Amino acid sequence: MNDFNEIKDTLVNLDEQRLLQLVKNALENGIPAGDILNKGLIAGMDIVGEKMENEDMFIPEVLMAAQIMGKGVEILKPLLGAEETSSRGSVLIGTVKGDLHDIGKNLVAMMMESAGLVVHNLGVDIAPEEFVRMIKEKNANILCLSALLTTTMPMMKQTIDAVVESGLRDQVKIMVGGAPVTQAFADDIGADAFASDAGSAAKGAKALIN
Amino acid sequence: MNLMGLQGGQYRPLSPEQVETVHEASLKILGKTGITYELGLEDTVQMLEDGGAVIDRDRRIIIFPREMIIEQVAKAPEKVVLCGQDPKNDLHLTQNRVHLGTGGAAIKILDPETGDVRSTTLKDLYDVSRLVDQLDNIHFLVRPCIPTDIDEEDYDINMFYTCLAASSKHVMSGVNDEKGLHNVIEMASLIAGGLDKLQERPFISVITSFAISPLKLCTQSTHIMQEANRNRIPVALSCAPMAGSTSPLTMAGTLAQIHAEQLAGITICQLTRAGAPLLYGGIPGMANLKTMGYSGGAVECGMMNAAIHQLSNHIKIPNYNSSGLTDSKVPDAQAGYEKAFTALLASMGGSNYIHHSAGMLESMLTIAHEQFVIDDEIIGNCCKVLKGIDCDAEHLALEVIDSVGPGGNFMTAPHTMTHMRTEYYNGNGVTDRKSRDKWEQDGSLDIRQRALKIAKKLLAGPKPSYISEEVDKAIREKFNIVL
Numbered sequence: 001m002n003d004f005n006e007i008k009d010t011l012v013n014l015d016e017q018r019l020l021q022l023v024k025n026a027l028e029n030g031i032p033a034g035d036i037l038n039k040g041l042i043a044g045m046d047i048v049g050e051k052m053e054n055e056d057m058f059i060p061e062v063l064m065a066a067q068i069m070g071k072g073v074e075i076l077k078p079l080l081g082a083e084e085t086s087s088r089g090s091v092l093i094g095t096v097k098g099d100l101h102d103i104g105k106n107l108v109a110m111m112m113e114s115a116g117l118v119v120h121n122l123g124v125d126i127a128p129e130e131f132v133r134m135i136k137e138k139n140a141n142i143l144c145l146s147a148l149l150t151t152t153m154p155m156m157k158q159t160i161d162a163v164v165e166s167g168l169r170d171q172v173k174i175m176v177g178g179a180p181v182t183q184a185f186a187d188d189i190g191a192d193a194f195a196s197d198a199g200s201a202a203k204g205a206k207a208l209i210n
Numbered sequence: 211m212n213l214m215g216l217q218g219g220q221y222r223p224l225s226p227e228q229v230e231t232v233h234e235a236s237l238k239i240l241g242k243t244g245i246t247y248e249l250g251l252e253d254t255v256q257m258l259e260d261g262g263a264v265i266d267r268d269r270r271i272i273i274f275p276r277e278m279i280i281e282q283v284a285k286a287p288e289k290v291v292l293c294g295q296d297p298k299n300d301l302h303l304t305q306n307r308v309h310l311g312t313g314g315a316a317i318k319i320l321d322p323e324t325g326d327v328r329s330t331t332l333k334d335l336y337d338v339s340r341l342v343d344q345l346d347n348i349h350f351l352v353r354p355c356i357p358t359d360i361d362e363e364d365y366d367i368n369m370f371y372t373c374l375a376a377s378s379k380h381v382m383s384g385v386n387d388e389k390g391l392h393n394v395i396e397m398a399s400l401i402a403g404g405l406d407k408l409q410e411r412p413f414i415s416v417i418t419s420f421a422i423s424p425l426k427l428c429t430q431s432t433h434i435m436q437e438a439n440r441n442r443i444p445v446a447l448s449c450a451p452m453a454g455s456t457s458p459l460t461m462a463g464t465l466a467q468i469h470a471e472q473l474a475g476i477t478i479c480q481l482t483r484a485g486a487p488l489l490y491g492g493i494p495g496m497a498n499l500k501t502m503g504y505s506g507g508a509v510e511c512g513m514m515n516a517a518i519h520q521l522s523n524h525i526k527i528p529n530y531n532s533s534g535l536t537d538s539k540v541p542d543a544q545a546g547y548e549k550a551f552t553a554l555l556a557s558m559g560g561s562n563y564i565h566h567s568a569g570m571l572e573s574m575l576t577i578a579h580e581q582f583v584i585d586d587e588i589i590g591n592c593c594k595v596l597k598g599i600d601c602d603a604e605h606l607a608l609e610v611i612d613s614v615g616p617g618g619n620f621m622t623a624p625h626t627m628t629h630m631r632t633e634y635y636n637g638n639g640v641t642d643r644k645s646r647d648k649w650e651q652d653g654s655l656d657i658r659q660r661a662l663k664i665a666k667k668l669l670a671g672p673k674p675s676y677i678s679e680e681v682d683k684a685i686r687e688k689f690n691i692v693l
Binding site for chain 2: 053055058059060061063064067103179182183194196197
């Protein structure tokens, strides 16, 4: 039990060397890899996500935490059972067609991965048909759409409409975000959720699955 | 982020020639127009005469020869250290080193619970002092308000006691009379462990409004000032005329008159005790010509308070003045811009001890808990400007630019991590930069509401007394302490 608190604190304090050592120690002490992942690393990133929302941690620190966590996961990966790695959810994320902004989207992708979700980052300027194709291919249950331009926000509606037309609407929960996007807009275009920052996006995605 | 005592001087409203011109004008005023005095100052006047002044006792006018002024003013120390009970709060007043803090003698407060206006109490003084103790950008504590609920004769000792109990920052206040001064010195000596220790590390000082502008010596205040000199207690030589009323309407005329009053006051102090620690205390202000009341928030007040430091700096004496005031009755946008303008101008001017800059509204009549929090943020921003922009190799970041490369991003570069908490101002949390959605989620609070929340949180914390139990007992045996 103590180990997990130490792992969480060390991750929040961005101490990479110490964290990786703690992960190795925990494995040596016979603690299951899955527990280290869920109760230590992911739980630690949940705290980071909260601090990010409260503006207690700066974004660069959050990214650093995600990177450190990723290195911790690398150590655990070979020992994790199939169930533990995959089915928390399969997320597709991309910036809509006509929009090339990706920094925020990448931040969201990183936070979602740190939360234990499998994330397929499609990149920028993604056409509605491409999103639809990838939902089928990756068997996604969450679709995340990002836009930074007020001029490309309408493309979000077009993308959602394409998903509806393809008959896949019931398979995916759709979340939208980006600086000009609001809850009201999300409701208007028929999205299931809206998040205003990466921390709450990751939280929201987990909530959508459960 | 410790932003105390940084060097200002980036804003100089007077050119070097203009400084000389005003300085000469002030010497001329003292040599021709002279200073008058109230009844009861015969001893002081005699001292001045012995020191070279020419006295006309019928008209009650003192004329100061220029050599006399130059000789006496040179004796005043170039650096005055005002200490805190905690040495980390010591203020090194010299050159263009800038410090800002509270001002005094408000008599009204916006009640923190109801927002209504009411008279200030001893408890208000205590609470507000505790608040100031925890706000890092308020560098010193000039007694912020009058405890109107206690007997006037108990004011002096109780104001100082309450401030010293609630905060370890330097405490300054006016006193009513010489007896009050002696009582306060005695109490402070008990806390320091002896008068000599207090004189070595003065964590208290006094303000004396020795001059009644224009150009008149006030008997009571001058006596207190000289008594402070004799006891080696630092004293601020306050004179605060209102342009258009008690000094010429024009800024230059006001500066010249104030500088003359200061030269006279400093001369009196140095003749009383050579080397006496003092603060040049000229505070240029304006009359609101529509009402003839004091106008604190005008942008020209900021300009003049920067200029007056150029004059005190010219004679190498650290100065005390005012900025960061507003004429607004509430913590609104007007309060925001009046305070920001005047505080920034005075800070960039290099004034050493800028009081009245935290907590006040309605010129100097009213205080509010939330205003202290907002002003802490304003002052922090002003001081941050004085830090300037670093252009050394580390800050130019050429290696980083090269390693991140074209098209890359700097978010996780170690360089970003190294500098992100020191390069840009990080305040007390009152400034809001969230998205509208998050802001609405958090209650759509405006700055006044957010500041009040922060103040409440700070006051809910533990209440240490900086005065030890033993000393406290000794003080209460000697004096009528109401708190």
